[in-house]
Amino acid sequence: xxxxxxxxxxxxxxxxxxxxxxxxxxxxxxxxxxxxxxxxxxxxxxxxxxxxxxxxxxxxxxxxxxxxxxxxxxxxxxxxxxxxxxxxxxxxxxxxxxxxxxxxxxxxxxxxxxxxxxxxxxxxxxxxxxxxxxxxxxxxxxxxxxxxxxxxxxxxxxxxxxxxxxxxxxxxxxxxxxxxxxxxxxxxxxxxxxxxxxxxxxxxxxxxxxxxxxxxxxxxxxxxxxxxxxxxxxxxxxxxxxxxxxxxxxxxxxxxxxxxxxxxxxxxxxxxxxxxxxxxxxxxxxxxxxxxxxxxxxxxxxxxxxxxxxxxxxxxxxxxxxxxxxxxxxxxxxxxxxxxxxxxxxxxxxxxxxxxxxxxxxxxxxxxxxxxxxxxxxxxxx
Amino acid sequence: xxxxxxxxxxxxxxxxxxxxxxxxxxxxxxxxxxxxxxxxxxxxxxxxxxxxxxxxxxxxxxxxxxxxxxxxxxxxxxxxxxxxxxxxxxxxxxxxxxxxxxxxxxxxxxxxxxxxxxxxxxxxxxxxxxxxxxxxxxxxxxxxxxxxxxxxxxxxxxxxxxxxxxxxxxxxxxxxxxxxxxxxxxxxxxxxxxxxxxxxxxxxxxxxxxxxxxxxxxxx
Numbered sequence: 001x002x003x004x005x006x007x008x009x010x011x012x013x014x015x016x017x018x019x020x021x022x023x024x025x026x027x028x029x030x031x032x033x034x035x036x037x038x039x040x041x042x043x044x045x046x047x048x049x050x051x052x053x054x055x056x057x058x059x060x061x062x063x064x065x066x067x068x069x070x071x072x073x074x075x076x077x078x079x080x081x082x083x084x085x086x087x088x089x090x091x092x093x094x095x096x097x098x099x100x101x102x103x104x105x106x107x108x109x110x111x112x113x114x115x116x117x118x119x120x121x122x123x124x125x126x127x128x129x130x131x132x133x134x135x136x137x138x139x140x141x142x143x144x145x146x147x148x149x150x151x152x153x154x155x156x157x158x159x160x161x162x163x164x165x166x167x168x169x170x171x172x173x174x175x176x177x178x179x180x181x182x183x184x185x186x187x188x189x190x191x192x193x194x195x196x197x198x199x200x201x202x203x204x205x206x207x208x209x210x211x212x213x214x215x216x217x218x219x220x221x222x223x224x225x226x227x228x229x230x231x232x233x234x235x236x237x238x239x240x241x242x243x244x245x246x247x248x249x250x251x252x253x254x255x256x257x258x259x260x261x262x263x264x265x266x267x268x269x270x271x272x273x274x275x276x277x278x279x280x281x282x283x284x285x286x287x288x289x290x291x292x293x294x295x296x297x298x299x300x301x302x303x304x305x306x307x308x309x310x311x312x313x314x315x316x317x318x319x320x321x322x323x324x325x326x327x328x329x330x331x332x333x334x335x336x337x338x339x340x341x342x343x344x345x346x347x348x349x350x351x352x353x354x355x356x357x358x359x360x361x362x363x364x365x366x367x368x369x370x371x372x373x374x375x376x377x378x379x380x381x382x
Numbered sequence: 383x384x385x386x387x388x389x390x391x392x393x394x395x396x397x398x399x400x401x402x403x404x405x406x407x408x409x410x411x412x413x414x415x416x417x418x419x420x421x422x423x424x425x426x427x428x429x430x431x432x433x434x435x436x437x438x439x440x441x442x443x444x445x446x447x448x449x450x451x452x453x454x455x456x457x458x459x460x461x462x463x464x465x466x467x468x469x470x471x472x473x474x475x476x477x478x479x480x481x482x483x484x485x486x487x488x489x490x491x492x493x494x495x496x497x498x499x500x501x502x503x504x505x506x507x508x509x510x511x512x513x514x515x516x517x518x519x520x521x522x523x524x525x526x527x528x529x530x531x532x533x534x535x536x537x538x539x540x541x542x543x544x545x546x547x548x549x550x551x552x553x554x555x556x557x558x559x560x561x562x563x564x565x566x567x568x569x570x571x572x573x574x575x576x577x578x579x580x581x582x583x584x585x586x587x588x589x590x591x592x593x594x595x596x597x598x599x600x601x602x
Contacts, residue, residue, distance in 0.1 A: 051501075051505060052504075053504070079504040080505075080506075080507050080508055080509050083507075084505060086502070086505045088498055088501075090498065092496070092498040092499055092501070092502040093502075094499060094502070094503075094517060094521075095521065096520050096521050105506050106506030106507055108507065151506070152505070152506075155506060155507065157505075
């Protein structure tokens with residue numbers, strides 16, 4: 001008895017990119033595996049391979065005791081026999097069928113009365129009863145989304161696959177749908193694999209995370225683990241760590257390390273496996289700004305860095321402030337705080353960061369050169 | 383009043399439409415989906431009857447339908463009759479001449495069916511045949527209907543090809559279009575006008591059919 005959904009595949013994407021992915025998850029439990037990465041990182045291809053719409057070159061895909069694909073055993077079960085539910089980016093509703101007929105599409109060999117009852121139940125549950133008789137182009141984007149979900153879930157698939165399901169909707173609606181989707185995934189009670197390039201969506205919906213770039217999984221694991229300790233500088237950058245500096249550990253004591261980056265020293269929690277050279281990762285929201293220094297408390301594990309405001313930009317409800325401390329350090333502050341501090345380019349400022357908020361990450365030898373001239377912020381969403 | 387010309391014409395138009403429907407459905411689906419280097423050449427060859435002068439097409443068809451040459455010789459062996467100047471002969475010619483009229487609208491409408499919809503159907507348990515009948519045919523229906531109507535109308539009025547291959551044999555290969563020509567030659571204008579008016583009526587009726595199947599809101 002095997003009760004895992006196992007995916008292990010290799011697929012040549014273009015002449016120079018080979019997509020490799022391997023992960024597994026319980027086949028009879030709720031769990032949301034996020035495939036996260038920029039476009040063309042191969043995440044959608046992985047999803048299509050699980051669905052049977054794209055054939056991998058090598059590897060094995062199995063759900064419980066059923067082997068769906070095995071290159072060595074020449075097994076390739078057709079999509080229609082896998083019982084997977086796939087939610088397409090553009091919903092892929094049948095344009096010639098009404099909402100009711102779309103939802104009912106996958107129900108076969110079922111008594112007409114039972115079919116009507118079941119479809120009615122799902123229309124009700126997904127709040128699309130009032131547009132049951134309309135064609136897909138006559139309903140709103142949110143209703144299309146819910147129709148596609150109802151159509152997918154009514155056939156009780158063994159695995160639910162979602163390909164950037166919310167990308168066609170506007171931001172406001174998207175965030176509202178996170179809560180709904182989370183509840184839905186829990187109620188579904190089976191594995192969910194979701195592709196996204198929106199890290200907030202990943203955090204909001206996932207339990208497990210795999211970060212892909214150029215066809216390779218750079219890091220995977222539990223959502224919180226990957227987010228709190230990225231093992232790779234690309235992962236850190238993709239997950240929204242705004243400041244990544246490279247430094248050298250000069251002193252270690254009592255689980256803490258002092259890292260020297262140019263003329264600045266940072267106090268941080270020292271990971272056990274830290275080498276001499278490390279990346280210093282700091283999230284914008286962990287940096288607080290002050291006009292004057294606090295009285296220095298010797299026991300405080302807090303970094304106080306003197307610098308000058310370099311630039312200020314709008315970042316949604318927040319302001320993104322670049323502070324020149326010899327390097328550029330990114331801070332995210334509220335508009336209110338920015339006004340109170342009377343922030344303007346050129347004014348002296350003190351940046352504070354708790355030692356526990358600084359994440360140190362080992363530097364691989366080949367990375368050293370590449371990373372040293374990059375200490376500008378990157379934002380994946382823009 | 384159904385004279386033998388009308389019987390021949392309607393029989394020819396109906397059998398041309400039905401046979402081409404069967405042949406072109408799979409052919410059009412393949413042309414709409416397949417991706418290979420020679421596809422545009424195949425499409426060009428299949429649309430040749432659109433640009434070829436009917437008499438030229440008819441001439442070459444007549445050449446291969448005679449009893450001396452294959453496949454005409456083979457037909458004569460099998461049936462004891464010549465393919466040229468027979469109803470089967472003009473049917474074959476009519477099929478050749480009408481391929482692009484049936485194929486064109488079908489290919490265009492099949493291309494309008496997004497791949498993603500077929501994938502969605504597969505995820506919902508449908509194999510290729512089922513999704514073809516449940517998604518492709520209903521979505522491409524307007525194109526299929528206009529292909530049929532165009533073929534039917536065009537066959538009703540075909541002149542050059544039928545004359546070359548069929549030779550205007552009364553009761554066998556003389557269609558209404560040929561009869562009109564004969565009537566005019568014999569100065570029977572009254573007779574010619576009657577037949578012509580009937581053809582106009584049929585053409586208008588077919589246009590109405592095509593219009594009625596105009597794509598609805600989801601197709602533009």
